[in-house]
Amino acid sequence: MKRILLLVFLPLYSIAIAQNSDLYKIDTIKNELHKANIGKITFMNGNIPLDQYQPSDILKSYELKYRSDLNIRVFMQNSVANYLHQLAPDLSPEKLLKSGNLQFSFYVDNKLIYTENIHHGCNFGSGGNKNTSTTFRVPLTSTKGEDWWAMNMFDRFKENGGKKALTDGKHLFKIEIRPYIKLDENTPVKTGNLIAEGQVQLIIKTPKLTAKQIEVQPIQPNSDWEISNFPFDKKKIELLNVTIANYNLKEITSIVVIREGKLMLEEYFNNADRNTLHDTRSAGKSFTSTLMGLAIQDGFIKDENQTLKKFYDLKQFDNYEVKKDSIKLKDLLTMSSAFDGSDIRGDSPGNEENMYPSENWVKFALNLPMDKAKTNGGQWDYFTAGVVLLGDILDKSIPEGLEKYAAERLFKPLNINQYQWQYTPQKVVNTAGSLQMTSLEYAKYAQLYKNNGVWNGKQILSPEWIHKTFTRQIQIPERDNQFYGYLFWNKTIAYEGKKYEYFYCAGNGGNQFIIFKELPLVIIITSKAYNKAYGHPQADTIIGDYILPAVLK
Known part of the structure; x- marks a missing residue:
């Protein structure tokens, strides 16, 4: 009888100890869908609030388009802070939340593609308290203007093998979530047990392009620029347009090329046009x-x-x-x-x-x-x-x-x-950025520097100031052969064995106004890839892989 009692009560005692070891009392799980899906990651189309979320909303398959709203809702047994405490019970609550968070693992067709330990500062939006909440929602993609770490993480998944794995057709896409702790740079990551997992069938279809999307866009009248007749390789620009239309270059809104002071190329994408005021940050x-x-x-x-x-x-x-x-x-x-x-x-x-x-x-x-x-x-x-x-x-x-x-x-x-303009709280124009203009107006500004301060025969800005601005005043740390002038950046691009130096204005999202020193070129690239790691590398790709080959053929 004693032996039976021991077998019965020992597990109950262990459970009590585990419950008492939690740092925080978690929110009561009242939602029936949550109760039925503890330990699962569910996929949904858009942000469906928990109190409105129904079993019929849980996706089994989803056509993943460039503009889509693929969200996940995660249902856990415990809170993030408590899971971290189980990994490192000796750490204080403050230290826990600065030493760890959740690890996301992405699988395509049962093959692990990418794993990321999200930064300890990443939160889970409203209703996603790390100490007490057992459910949270994050968008993987969004058309709603959201700017979440999860969307950047999903982009990194795609750039680190996901895009290659998600070929046209149907694919089993799975996510696993675990807690992790990393105390310092010299300590390896400690990963806990699986908290939640879920899968969905993704349907991938390469969009079919129209001839209008591919062709070089004709320059419309009344541009306030003289039009260039200088020949260029239109096939290269058509390839660029295909790449943008296929979203292999993302969120590009305009490209303008000025050659020898004349308008050579003026193209708009993703619902922008000549009158669009671009926020180039x-x-x-x-x-x-x-x-x-x-x-x-x-x-x-x-x-x-x-x-x-x-x-x-x-x-x-x-x-x-x-x-x-x-x-x-x-x-x-x-x-x-x-x-x-x-x-x-x-x-x-x-x-x-x-x-x-x-x-x-x-x-x-x-x-x-x-x-x-x-x-x-x-x-x-x-x-x-x-x-x-x-x-x-x-x-x-x-x-x-x-x-x-x-x-x-x-x-x-x-x-x-x-x-x-944007303004500071004191109603002074915000010189930190976000002066919005059309692409052709930005081109005038950049061309002023190319003209050594002269516009329509009149000296607007002194050549001495431009010389100081376009001097490599200071080296940018940890960037090979990159410098800074007077609030202008400087770098060199290699093309067909030659190096071409340029100064440029740069803003979050991949926005760049480029003034070449030796070449008779000014290039404006506007983009809305804000806070995306691929923003500025895309601008480098546009210049090096398409525009220079087109105009220097």
Whole structure:
């Protein structure tokens, strides 16, 4: 009898210990669909709220198109934090959530294609509390303007074998999820048991293209440009159009090519047209450099070697030290100030994501501490808040303000009429980026630099400022042979054994305005691949694989 009692009660005791070992009391599982699918990943078309989610909504097959809304809803027995605690019971709750998260494994036709340990900072949207929630929804693809880590992860899956595996036809697509912990760089990843898994049949069909999608788009009248008659390889451009239409180059909205000051190519994609105002994000920073050059030229600012103490009483801001006094405008133009600000490092106090929610972006920047490891002008580090400071300095130094000055001094001479600024919380034009224009207007701006500051026979911007801007002022760390000028980037591309150097404006999503030094070319590429790893590499592909072969044949 004692032996029987032992067999009966020992498992119950073990269960009690396991339950008591949880860090957090999980949300009560009340939903019947959840109860029926614990340990499963279900697939659904779009974001169906849990309280509306029905068994009939769970997909068994799905035609995966470029524009689609494939979502998953994950049903777990426990919360993410509790699963991590089981892996590393000695870690504090705070340390747990900074050392691990979930591991996603992707299979196609029962073959493991890609595994990713998602960053510890990845959350699960509303209703996805890591401590208590046992279910969450993430989009793998979306047409709703969502910007989730899961969509980037799905893109990485496709780029790391998924695209090759998902050929035309039907494929069994499976996802497995496990918890993982990684304490530091020297410690291997520790992975837990399977939390949830699910599969769906994906149907893949290559879209059929029309002749209009493939052909070189004719340049319509009234472009405000003289049309180039210079011959180019149209078949190369047709191949480019096929690649964009097939979504092998993604979210491209326009390509404009200017040769010898004349419009050679003007093409639009993905519902954009000549009148579309493109949000080219940080490509707008380069306009700040232009306006600074004009303000120096017109005597509103002495030169770029002036320091911040000329424009601000720095002692009135937090974290004052003498080192702050010596920051030059040039340091901000070359992204080499010693502010403790870096958009590259997520944990940097001066990261732009910390600036945007603040009430005063200028105050945010000037309150930042100095980085003890940096010297002013000594090290490149991308720092958006520094460009906001430049905009504020310009706005204060020009009697009628920066917005009117830009309109009269830059846009009007170039006949740029279609544009839209964003603004800081203080209603000053946002020099950090997102100055929206049409592609042809961006081309005028870039061609001004190609013309050494001359437009329609009139010197708009001084050649001296353009020379300084197009000087390799500072090396970009960890990028071979890439440099930075005055809020312009610099790199070299190789084609058929020759190297061609160019300066360019660049913005999130793969947006680039390219000005070649030796070649008589200006290229505008606009794209909406925001926060996608493939954004800028796509621009390199367009230039190197299609445009240069087409025009340098």
